[in-house]
Amino acid sequence: MTKAADKQSRLGAGEVPSADSLVNKPIVFAFFCSSLTYLLIAMIAGLLFSFQFLQIYPFPGLEVFSPGRWRMVHTNGVAYGFIASAFLGALHWAVPRLTLRPVLSVKLSWFIWVAWNGVILSTVFGLLTGHAQAVEWGETPMWIDPVALLGLILVAINFLHPIIKVKGPMYVTLWYFIAAFVWTPLVYAMGNFVAQYWVGGTASAALIGLFIHDLVGLFVTPLGWGLMYYFVPVILKKPIWSHGLSLIGFWGLAFFYPLNGIHHFLYSPIPMFLQYGAVISTIAVEVVVTTVVINFFMTLRHRGDALRSNLPIRWFYLGMVFYFTTCLQCAFQVTLTFQKIIHFTDWVVGHSHLVMFGVFGFWILGMMTYLIPKLLNVKDWYRPNWNAWHFWLTGIGMIVMFFDLVSAGLIQGFMWKELVQWETTLVASSPFWLIRLFAGLSMFTGQCFFAANIIMTVKRRASLVASPSAAPAMA
Numbered sequence: 001m002t003k004a005a006d007k008q009s010r011l012g013a014g015e016v017p018s019a020d021s022l023v024n025k026p027i028v029f030a031f032f033c034s035s036l037t038y039l040l041i042a043m044i045a046g047l048l049f050s051f052q053f054l055q056i057y058p059f060p061g062l063e064v065f066s067p068g069r070w071r072m073v074h075t076n077g078v079a080y081g082f083i084a085s086a087f088l089g090a091l092h093w094a095v096p097r098l099t100l101r102p103v104l105s106v107k108l109s110w111f112i113w114v115a116w117n118g119v120i121l122s123t124v125f126g127l128l129t130g131h132a133q134a135v136e137w138g139e140t141p142m143w144i145d146p147v148a149l150l151g152l153i154l155v156a157i158n159f160l161h162p163i164i165k166v167k168g169p170m171y172v173t174l175w176y177f178i179a180a181f182v183w184t185p186l187v188y189a190m191g192n193f194v195a196q197y198w199v200g201g202t203a204s205a206a207l208i209g210l211f212i213h214d215l216v217g218l219f220v221t222p223l224g225w226g227l228m229y230y231f232v233p234v235i236l237k238k239p240i241w242s243h244g245l246s247l248i249g250f251w252g253l254a255f256f257y258p259l260n261g262i263h264h265f266l267y268s269p270i271p272m273f274l275q276y277g278a279v280i281s282t283i284a285v286e287v288v289v290t291t292v293v294i295n296f297f298m299t300l301r302h303r304g305d306a307l308r309s310n311l312p313i314r315w316f317y318l319g320m321v322f323y324f325t326t327c328l329q330c331a332f333q334v335t336l337t338f339q340k341i342i343h344f345t346d347w348v349v350g351h352s353h354l355v356m357f358g359v360f361g362f363w364i365l366g367m368m369t370y371l372i373p374k375l376l377n378v379k380d381w382y383r384p385n386w387n388a389w390h391f392w393l394t395g396i397g398m399i400v401m402f403f404d405l406v407s408a409g410l411i412q413g414f415m416w417k418e419l420v421q422w423e424t425t426l427v428a429s430s431p432f433w434l435i436r437l438f439a440g441l442s443m444f445t446g447q448c449f450f451a452a453n454i455i456m457t458v459k460r461r462a463s464l465v466a467s468p469s470a471a472p473a474m475a
């Protein structure tokens with residue numbers, strides 16, 4: 001097992017010359033471009049909403065710019081626009097290289113790219129024109145749900161085709177991918193169809209709780225970790241420290257994660273045995289996470305210099321530190337004692353940002369930093385130091401936003417517990433919301449550096465291609 005898995009991770013490193021030719025680079029780049037565009041739009045939506053928290057209304061009286069609508073553009077934009085599109089791009093790179101086979105059909109990939117962008121743009125249109133559904137993270141207007149589900153099934157078929165042809169033991173990345181391809185359409189159907197059409201009342205709320213959490217745990221997490229198991233050994237040029245530990249991580253996730261969702265509804269009318277089950281399995285996930293994080297940090301042993309010299313590795317490992325932090329937070333905030341204070345406060349919003357952006361967003365930005373020059377066939381970025389600015393502005397913004405919001409959450413929670421007047425708690429929260437705005441601006445500026453660097457790298461490449469003396473500069 002170990003030998004085979006090692007071999008497969010080495011194949012991913014590009015030792016087999018044909019691996020590169022199996023990847024369709026334009027489709028990877030196209031997914032990355034849409035992903036970054038949605039990230040910028042979603043961040044502008046987040047900034048708009050942050051202004052409104054401070055009672056600054058850039059577009060007063062315009063219904064289409066009302067805070068509730070832009071909040072949904074923000075959350076749907078980051079999840080389905082930024083994260084899902086980036087993962088689709090990275091999968092088009094990793095799956096063919098790990099399986100040594102192309103995806104089922106590149107035409108299907110392009111169809112999925114068009115359809116997925118269609119789904120996201122119509123979701124934004126539907127949300128802004130007031131057609132959202134009352135399902136958290138499933139606000140996508142009703143007519144889009146079946147199309148999105150069909151899209152997810154097509155994605156699964158396109159990638160599972162090369163994966164099922166792999167003979168012999170599979171590297172752990174492929175385990176995670178298979179699981180994600182099976183779980184994601186099921187999770188999507190559970191939240192958008194079962195909870196809505198077949199069950200009602202508290203049962204429906206319980207299912208939506210599962211849906212919200214399983215989107216993170218059974219779609220984003222397995223793809224994120226699967227990609228980390230691929231990219232980290234490839235970039236460090238050494239195999240993962242322990243394949244045994246990687247399997248414990250995988251099966252631990254599969255076993256405990258699906259039970260977690262109800263922890264969003266502690267103290268609700270959902271039966272207590274289900275609430276206690278969610279508490280225990282959430283704490284159990286923390287143990288599993290520790291094994292995964294140990295595995296990656298042991299892999300970094302004797303290569304710690306990469307944290308200084310290799311920007312993608314820095315993005316990945318900072319994301320892992322954040323991952324451990326969020327899961328540790330989870331193990332505490334899931335207890336009934338802690339819930340009494342932090343429920344409905346900004347603590348939760350701080351936690352969400354650290355998970356969605358600090359972890360998965362950082363992994364994605366690291367993958368893009370590593371892959372984009374390869375996709376464009378150039379040796380280096382237009383300005384490598386702009387990428388350093390990207391990292392520091394984003395990293396500092398993220399850390400400030402996290403500490404700012406969890407502090408705000410604690411203050412709000414204790415004030416509410418003491419039954420302090422609501423208006424007084426708003427006044428107490430305002431400085432934290434102002435700091436959140438500046439942290440967001442720092443993160444947004446970081447993304448502008450990155451976007452500008454991509455545009456300039458593409459432009460420089462175009463001029464190099466046009467001039468024959470440019471050849472040595474191309475990779």
Ligand code: HEM
Pocket residue numbers: 043044046047049050071074075078082348349352353356357361436437439440441443444
């Ligand atoms: C410019 C940077 C950003 C700003 C200013 C910002 C601001 C906001 C605001 C004001 C909210 C609503 C909070 C509330 O309802 O109390 C929010 C929610 C959220 N944002 Fe952001 N955000 C930013 C970037 C991001 C990024 C990059 C991601 C993920 C990749 C993200 C993920 C989320 C999530 C998941 C929520 C829902 C939180 C919850 O319901 O617990 N945000 N954000």
